[in-house]
Amino acid sequence: MLGKALTALVTVLIGIGGALAVYYLLNKIAELMPERWEARIKPYLYILPAFLAITLYLIYPAVLTVINSFKDRFSREWVGTENYTELLSSPAFRDTLFNTLLWILIVPAVTVVLGLVVATLADRLQPTGEKLAKTIIFLPMAISMVGAATIWRFVYYAAPAGQEQIGLQNALLGVFGKDPVAWLQQSQFHLNSLLLMVVLLWSQIGFSMVLLSAAVKGVPVDTLEAARIDGASERQIFFRVVVPQIKGTIITVFITVTIGVMKIFDIVYVMTNGNFNTNVLGNEFFNQFATNFNSGAAAAIVVMLMVAVVPIMWYQVRHFKAEEANA
Amino acid sequence: MTTTATTAAAATPTAAERKKAAGHGEGNPGKAGWATKLVLVILCLLWIVPIFGTFVTSFRPLDDANSTGWWQVFTKPSMLGNLTLDNYSNAIDGSNMGNALINSLAIALPATFIPILVAAFAAYAFTFMEFWGRDFLFLTIVSLLVVPNYVAFVPLLKVYRDLNLNGTFAAVWLAHIGFGMSLAIYILRNYMATLPKTVIESAKIDGASHYQTFFKLILPMSVPALASFAIFQFLWVWNDLLVALLFIGPGENEPVTIGLTHLKQQLGQGWELTTAGAFITMLVPVAVFLALQRFFIRGLTAGAVKG
Structure with missing residues (x-):
């Protein structure tokens, strides 16, 4: 293990040293040029590595993925829209799409609302209490989804009826004399998908709470007092004074969580691997690509994700331009 | 958007941060009624109990973990004595x-x-x-x-x-x-x-x-x-x-x-x-x-x- 650690350390140092050397060299190249050119070229040399990374890892593969989505499973022959029609005509894939849509509809909204509730409530505690409560709610953000899946297994686990239950939910049912339920296999009303969403909510609400809490604290006190003097109730103040002023943050959180949810993979992969009608696009991509070795179908799934992201992209750019114009 | 405005206007970001904290940060501390406190305590428990249960289980031998819930460690004193670090050493070495x-x-x-x-x-x-x-x-x-x-x-x-x-x-x-x-x-x-x-x-x-x-x-x-x-x-x-x-x-x-x-x-x-x-x-x-x-x-x- 020591040898392994040493090799790893050397690799790390080479990687980091290499990155520093690249900039040193780029700067030297710029300085070798005549002064007028140096000033002109330098900005481009400074952004060059960043754009190389982005081009190589996002733009170029995105183009290739669109092309591959119209080719066969080995990306050799053109097959037209076959990958899309085959996917969309399969009932299993339509279920997958529907499940993904459920995640998108439920998770971001609940994350924002609960995050705002916790932020507003915690804001009323004494500073020590507030800090403790926030740390606890925020903590799962540091835990990987694989770790979270391990943790939640002790909540959902079902032993056969008659045996002692080691999962919390079934143990609770047992207290009331009910039979155990195999929670993650209950697909009526998408109960199992909802239970998987709970795991994601558990890990994401802290993020939403932190951002919204900062925004709530940033609302100028005089606007609240003015409303109070005018006789507004606390509820009215919250919905008509506070919420409009933190709208920007609410939208940011909503968008961030939405994008995360579209790509959701780990939770489903580790907890059910998409069985019992819990499949989502991210997991289906992995199945098609790494299990079925069907690059065409995998690429088609990614293209669908890209199309879904376009409206958000458009919004981001427009929003950014408006912000810059105000600055 | 207030935060952005404060940050942009201030001389240095750290100063802006301090100003923000002093400005509106202490809006209404200590105003929590018992209902607020209760809700928060319940939420915090919901958040922490799954982690805690897993943490306890990580020190339990396989047979115990398979046959009884982790909470029984606290109800049956005999199980407390079974707690071990073996899982950690096995996971790391084995x-x-x-x-x-x-x-x-x-x-x-x-x-x-x-x-x-x-x-x-x-x-x-x-x-x-x-x-x-x-x-x-x-x-x-x-x-x-x-x-x-x-x-x-x-x-x-x-x-x-x-x-x-x-x-x-x-x-x-x-x-x-x-x-x-x-x-x-x-x-x-x-x-x-x-x-x-x-x-x-x-x-x-x-x-x-x-x-x-x-x-x-x-x-x-x-x-x-x-x-x-x-x-x-x-x-x-x-x-x-x-x-x-x-x-x-x-x-x-x-x-x-x-x-x-x-x-x-x-x-x-x-x-x-x-x-x-x-x-x-x-x-x-x-x-x-x-x-x-x-x-x-x-x-x-x-x-x-x-x-």
């Missing part, structure tokens, strides 16, 4: 988690440091240098913020196969550099835009080159933003499963997330090792997170209230 821990560090440290350096240079150029196409190029970055990294997987695996990169640390470093780049540039550029321009101008008058200004002035002044992105990226890379599965896969170089997935898939006898394994994987990110929480939160709010 199932490769120790090795995976080193791999995770070897993956996450450069995958955090390199993109920060690259993004900081680009953000510097975008903030303090004039060049043709600047606005267009930055808008490209903004629009790429939301592109899912899935677009890269299929084509990249082929490129990596041709270059024989699959399974190496460099394969994941490069991927994480690419995937984290647009967010890093965005956050750092937004932060640098709040730095006082006068400092840079006086440095220029004193004859400092851009390279010197960057390393001696801007980088030290941007530490809060650098730190917050660093924590973000470190947690993201450390906890990542998908990129690791695709580009490294199981084996010699696997990180802890893959190692833990294996433990989980050994059905029947996995339990006691997965719980210990889960805590081994959590140790580093939770420590980083708790130690640097303040930086992390500050960065999140600075970057996000804007976008």
Whole structure:
């Protein structure tokens, strides 16, 4: 293990040293040029590595993925829209799409609302209490989804009826004399998908709470007092004074969580691997690509994700331009 | 949007931060009634109990963990005596988690440091240098913020196969550099835009080159933003499963997330090792997170209230 650690350390140092050397060299190249050119070229040399990374890892593969989505499973022959029609005509894939849509509809909204509730409530505690409560709610953000899946297994686990239950939910049912339920296999009303969403909510609400809490604290006190003097109730103040002023943050959180949810993979992969009608696009991509070795179908799934992201992209750019114009 | 305004108007970001805290931060502390406190206590319990149960289980022998709930440790004193550290030693020595821990560090440290350096240079150029196409190029970055990294997987695996990169640390470093780049540039550029321009101008008058200004002035002044992105990226890379599965896969170089997935898939006898394994994987990110929480939160709010 020591040898392994040493090799790893050397690799790390080479990687980091290499990155520093690249900039040193780029700067030297710029300085070798005549002064007028140096000033002109330098900005481009400074952004060059960043754009190389982005081009190589996002733009170029995105183009290739669109092309591959119209080719066969080995990306050799053109097959037209076959990958899309085959996917969309399969009932299993339509279920997958529907499940993904459920995640998108439920998770971001609940994350924002609960995050705002916790932020507003915690804001009323004494500073020590507030800090403790926030740390606890925020903590799962540091835990990987694989770790979270391990943790939640002790909540959902079902032993056969008659045996002692080691999962919390079934143990609770047992207290009331009910039979155990195999929670993650209950697909009526998408109960199992909802239970998987709970795991994601558990890990994401802290993020939403932190951002919204900062925004709530940033609302100028005089606007609240003015409303109070005018006789507004606390509820009215919250919905008509506070919420409009933190709208920007609410939208940011909503968008961030939405994008995360579209790509959701780990939770489903580790907890059910998409069985019992819990499949989502991210997991289906992995199945098609790494299990079925069907690059065409995998690429088609990614293209669908890209199309879904376009409206958000458009919004981001427009929003950014408006912000810059105000600055 | 108030936060943005305060930050932009203030002389230095740290001063702005302080001003913000003093200005409206103490709106209504101590106003919580019993209902508020009750709701929060219940929520906190809901959040912490699953973690706590797993933590307790990680010290229980297999038979105990398989046959009784973890809470019985507290009701049956005999079980308390059974608690052991065996799961941890078995997970580390017997199932490769120790090795995976080193791999995770070897993956996450450069995958955090390199993109920060690259993004900081680009953000510097975008903030303090004039060049043709600047606005267009930055808008490209903004629009790429939301592109899912899935677009890269299929084509990249082929490129990596041709270059024989699959399974190496460099394969994941490069991927994480690419995937984290647009967010890093965005956050750092937004932060640098709040730095006082006068400092840079006086440095220029004193004859400092851009390279010197960057390393001696801007980088030290941007530490809060650098730190917050660093924590973000470190947690993201450390906890990542998908990129690791695709580009490294199981084996010699696997990180802890893959190692833990294996433990989980050994059905029947996995339990006691997965719980210990889960805590081994959590140790580093939770420590980083708790130690640097303040930086992390500050960065999140600075970057996000804007976008």
